[in-house]
Amino acid sequence: MPMRYFDLADDVYLPKRWELGHPLGANGHPLEDPWQFRVGARAQLTDRIQLPVKTSGTPLDFSHAAFSIPVVHVRVASLLAExxxxxxxxxxxxxxxxxxxxxxxxxxxxxxxIDDKASGEVRYWRPEDGRPEKTGQYRAVYQMRIDPSKVGDAKIFRTWGWTIALIVSEEIKKALERIEATGTKFKQV
Incomplete structure (x- = not known):
């Protein structure tokens, strides 16, 4: 049976949950490049990061800060690092x-x-969109499906061309469910 993969998202519909804001550096100023956590590469940081609470509520084991930056409780972080x-x-x-x-x-x-043919709908940037630097890249991916044969040994990854998605293996999904990590929402891809 082929390995199954899931898009791991923040369950934004949980009642009375917190909402985290824009990450700040040690100087209290917003990080210059908050997108670095969404590109599928090691981050380049020199400061300890602070995250303000934008809306008070129940802390979650998994949630997104501004820019859809995944934030996890240390018990989840330890599990994933292991x-x-x-x-x-x-x-x-x-x-x-x-x-x-x-x-x-x-x-x-x-x-x-990303399996373009198996996905619900895939749109690409076109020359007439006026963004020549993006022509040919994904503009939108709906009902994303991936080709598991191309994943290799990755258990947590971003999808090339559509780095909005944070994908986890079924093994990771089950481990997060086993520890009852709050805030997680999974959709098979």
Missing amino acids: MAPHDVDIIPAGIQGQPDQFCILNATRLVQC
């Missing part, structure tokens, strides 16, 4: 008013595996 050490950077991050430790989960693998 199960997929070559796939993630675990970056400590302080959260205002939180005694527990949290981390940014940075997927460091980028895998070219």
Whole structure:
């Protein structure tokens, strides 16, 4: 049976949940490049990161800060670092008013595996869109499906060309369910 993979997302419909804001550097200013956590590569950081709480509520084991940056409780970070050490950077991050430790989960693998034909709809940037630097790249991917034969040994990764998606193996999904990690939502891809 082929390996199954899932898009791991923040369950934004949980009631009374917190919402995290724009990551800040040690100087209290917004990070210059918050997108670096969404490109499937190691982050280039020199400062400890602070995450403000934008909306107070129940802290979650998995949630997104601004820019869809994955933030995990240290128990989730430890589990993922143990199960997929070559796939993630675990970056400590302080959260205002939180005694527990949290981390940014940075997927460091980028895998070219989107199955355009099996996906619901795939759109590409075209010359007439007026963004020549993006021509030929994904503009939108709906009901994404991947080709598992192209994933190799990756257990946590971003999809090449559509790095919005954070993909985990079924093994990772089951481990997160086993520890009852809050805030997670999975959709098979």
